[in-house]
Amino acid sequence: MLNLNPSFTPLGENNLIEYKSFLFAGGEPHIKISNNFDASLPVTITHRINSFNDLGLICITVDALKRMGVKEINLFIPYFPAARQDRVMIPGEPLSVKVYADIINAMALASVTVFDPHSEVTPALLNNCLTISNHEFIKQVIAKIGADVKLISPDGGALKKIYKVSEFLGGAEVVECSKSRDVKTGKLSGFKVYSDDLAGADCLIVDDICDGGGTFIGLAEALKAKNAGKLYLAISHGIFSKGFDELGKYFEQIFTTDSIKEVDHVGVTQITLAEIL
């Protein structure tokens, strides 16, 4: 195992390959892998990719391993960057998810494992892709909440996923919702909650990514307008680019994993991928 984020050990800390990585003075990444391991065995690289720089480090690491004679290289990248850019909404935009996938495919890896991908596009584009669902994460979240909750997903596209979670949990009730976007700008314009009255029921919103949080604030308001009780939020990949000041006002507790970063904040519970896997 070669963990490119030394503090991120989702697959455990056994059989770690030692290396040194650093930036040259001009900012170019470099890695030196210790030859103190059996190169005839498969190697798994784990890394959090949030940018092209992280992807670049993976590329040079794979190259170094291949030059050392390693034949089977597996990659574990829990969050797949640009996964939301899986369609061109306005002419002139790139299909970024394919750009990342093409680069990864060019490394000819034995497998690429992704946790809770945003849509079916990511695994469809990646060669030898394995996916890990959010089921175990949500099970642990509900155990921590310790009470009955209705499951909510923000949009129609994610409904199939939330019904699978419900099935895994033995039939937890799902409240269907949909979101609408302005056709011209692509901006969120509102939510519909398909329930007449939630009658004080506690609700857990489940989604893959929280970025600025506008989706969840808008949905929380729509749920409160239908008399929801306590609101909880479970996010597989916590970007939280706007922090928790506003978001935190709407939720009893926010749950996330460490797929993107470590979060230490009042009102946020992080369940590590090591615990989930």
Ligand SMILES: O=P(O)(O)OC[C@H]1O[C@H](OP(=O)(O)OP(=O)(O)O)[C@H](O)[C@@H]1O
């Ligand atoms: O925290 P926020 O900034 O509000 O973003 C979070 C939302 O963005 C993603 O969906 P997206 O709207 O991209 O999904 P789509 O593919 O259905 O358009 C994600 O699945 C969340 O629902």
